[in-house]
Amino acid sequence: MHSDEFGFGTQIRKSPYFDATVRWGATGFSVYNHMYIPRDFGDPEANFWTLVNDAILCDVAVERQVEITGPDAARFVQMLTPRDLSKMAVGQCKYILITNAAGGVLNDPILLRLAENHFWISLADSDILLWAQGVAVHSGLDVAITEPDVSPLQLQGPNSGLIMQALFGDEIMSLKYYWLRELELDGIPLIVSRTGWSSELGYEIYLRDGAKGDALWERIMAAGLEYGLKPGHTSSIRRIEGGMLSYHADADITTNPYELGLGRLVDLDMEAEFIGKAALRRIRDTGVSRMQVGLVIDAEPLKGPNTTFWPVSVSGEKVGKVTSAVYSPRLERNIALAMVAVEHAQIGSRLEVVLPSGPTVATVVERPFFDPKKSLAAA
Numbered sequence: 088m089h090s091d092e093f094g095f096g097t098q099i100r101k102s103p104y105f106d107a108t109v110r111w112g113a114t115g116f117s118v119y120n121h122m123y124i125p126r127d128f129g130d131p132e133a134n135f136w137t138l139v140n141d142a143i144l145c146d147v148a149v150e151r152q153v154e155i156t157g158p159d160a161a162r163f164v165q166m167l168t169p170r171d172l173s174k175m176a177v178g179q180c181k182y183i184l185i186t187n188a189a190g191g192v193l194n195d196p197i198l199l200r201l202a203e204n205h206f207w208i209s210l211a212d213s214d215i216l217l218w219a220q221g222v223a224v225h226s227g228l229d230v231a232i233t234e235p236d237v238s239p240l241q242l243q244g245p246n247s248g249l250i251m252q253a254l255f256g257d258e259i260m261s262l263k264y265y266w267l268r269e270l271e272l273d274g275i276p277l278i279v280s281r282t283g284w285s286s287e288l289g290y291e292i293y294l295r296d297g298a299k300g301d302a303l304w305e306r307i308m309a310a311g312l313e314y315g316l317k318p319g320h321t322s323s324i325r326r327i328e329g330g331m332l333s334y335h336a337d338a339d340i341t342t343n344p345y346e347l348g349l350g351r352l353v354d355l356d357m358e359a360e361f362i363g364k365a366a367l368r369r370i371r372d373t374g375v376s377r378m379q380v381g382l383v384i385d386a387e388p389l390k391g392p393n394t395t396f397w398p399v400s401v402s403g404e405k406v407g408k409v410t411s412a413v414y415s416p417r418l419e420r421n422i423a424l425a426m427v428a429v430e431h432a433q434i435g436s437r438l439e440v441v442l443p444s445g446p447t448v449a450t451v452v453e454r455p456f457f458d459p460k461k462s463l464a465a466a
Contacts, residue, residue, distance in 0.1 A: 099123060102148030103238045103300025111308070111318040119149040119212045126320050131391065132416055134317075135324040138285060139417070142244030143319025144307055147284070147291070148300075150196075152237040153208040153216050159228035160204040166226065166361050167208075167219065168198070169344065171354035175200055180265045180280050183208075184344050184352050185215060186363035190370050191340045192347070193218060195332055197282055199267055207278075209239065209291075211334035222362070236297050237278075241321065242307065243289035245463070246314040251290055253310045255279070262290075264465040273306060275299045284321050286329030286455070287463050323392045323413050327422055330381065330455035337379065337410045337424050343367065345375045346426065377407060378432040381454030384421040384440055386447045388414040398441045399427055399449070406431050409440055409449075415456065422456045423449070 095101065100122040102108075108125045115127030125146050128134060137143050155164055165172050168183040175181055177200050185194040185208075197209040208215060219232045242250060251259045254272060259279070262268055267280040276295040283289030294303055308316060332338050332347065344353050344367065355368050389412060397409040407427030414421050423440075431438060436451040453459065 095123065102146050103294060103297040104146040104148060104240065104304045105300075107301050107304040108146050108318060111304075113318070120151045120210060120214075122149045122151070124149045124320075125318075128318055128320060131320075131322070131324065134319045135322045135416065137315065137317045137319060138244045138287060138322050138325055140245065141315030141317070142242060142246040142250055142311060143317055143322075144304070144311065145241040145243065145319050145321050146304075147241050147321065148238035148294075149212070150209050150239050150291075151216070152235055152293075153210065153219050154233050154235045154237075155206045155208070155219065155230055156204055157228075157230040158204060159230050160206055162359075163223065163226065163228045163230045164198065164206050164208075165359045166222065169353040169355070169361050169363060169367055171357045171359075172198070173357065173359070177202055178266055178268070180267055180282055182265075182352070184349060185218070186344070186361070186367065187340065188363055188366060190343045190363040190366035192334075192338045192342050192344065193340060195334055195338065197280075199278070199280065201267070201269075201278070207235075207237070207293075211332075213334060236295065238294045238297055238300060240292045240294070240303070240307070241283050241285070241289060242292060242311075242316075243283045243285040243287050245288055246311075246316070247287075247289050249314050250307070250311040250316060251279075253314075254307065272303070275303050275306075277303075283464070284331060285325050285464075286331065286458060286461060287325065288466060289464065323411070324415055327411050327413050327424060328415055328418065328455065328457040329461075330424065332424075333411055337426075342426075343370050343375070345370055346377055347379050374429075376429060377426050378429050379410075379424060379426055380432050380451045381456060382409065382412075382423040382425050382438070382440070382449040383452050384409075384412060384423055384442070384447060384449045386421055386442055386444065389421050389442075390414075393423075399425055400439045400441070401431055406438070418456060424454065425449075427451075
């Protein structure tokens with residue numbers, strides 16, 4: 088199938104790897120940050136096993152970057168997030184939440200610090216470029232906020248380190264979890280970070296010249312051939328096993344960090360002001376009425392991830408919703424993330440979930456469902 092056969096228009100952007108992914112067998116796409124993302128290379132379960140046993144290369148150019156530069160860049164970035172960035176070093180990455188004045192989560196990106204006054208916010212699916220530019224208007228701070236020509240790939244899985252060694256030499260093995268490096272490959276300018284959306288060992292390779300997308304994709308696939316590398320897509324199975332959030336599914340503008348169990352990303356004691364500080368203090372002090380939990384759903388193996396929010400009830404009364412659900416072939420059970428009333432959020436609570444096939448029983452369990460200490464990713 089040729090890329091022009093999809094009949095895609097121009098108002099939704101294509102990544103620099105778009106043609107390569109079609110050549111390599113992408114058959115289905117979704118839209119994320121106003122850009123197409125490959126979501127189907129055939130069998131999602133095969134994609135999962137390749138990820139956990141070997142390695143996959145994913146086009147995640149949809150993780151658009153918001154670039155913040157200027158003399159007040161660090162102060163401005165701190166305004167956007169409740170996480171304390173005062174000790175963030177140049178070359179470091181951090182998982183952050185971006186909150187609004189009500190304490191609602193607008194995005195849960197990775198923040199990269201490339202230089203003293205140079206940051207990238209590597210986005211989940213929502214318009215933070217517009218938010219940041221809007222916040223800057225009346226901030227009185229000297230910053231420039233743009234979307235640079237930067238397109239990430241994710242190389243994820245236990246063999247990703249070997250493939251990176253083949254591409255960049257042994258020196259790459261000293262790159263620590265959640266740190267980045269500026270590199271070149273065959274003259275292609277890159278930033279490489281030890282991060283990803285898989286809970287496996289993995290790297291993100293940020294291309295800094297969109298014209299080189301095809302060349303970069305082919306170079307990595309060639310280097311990975313002997314290590315079992317296949318083209319893939321971010322795995323719903325693995326990310327739910329790892330308890331990782333999908334923005335718009337597991338969190339949105341009405342969700343606060345405490346409901347997600349992410350209070351560790353909120354520092355209300357730091358001196359710096361940030362958007363949502365007063366609201367988050369109030370929420371912390373009064374407590375939350377609902378919480379994200381892990382569920383095991385008692386039913387036949389789900390055929391694929393949920394495409395609607397499934398109601399959760401107790402004794403006929405609705406108490407929440409399933410936000411992400413999938414069958415894990417490794418755990419041999421249906422696993423899910425759900426948002427439920429706090430009185431039903433205790434481990435071991437029995438709830439009723441209404442699946443498309445009918446009502447069934449679910450049990451609240453610890454999350455993540457697999458490798459809770461992230462020992463694979465951080466090894």
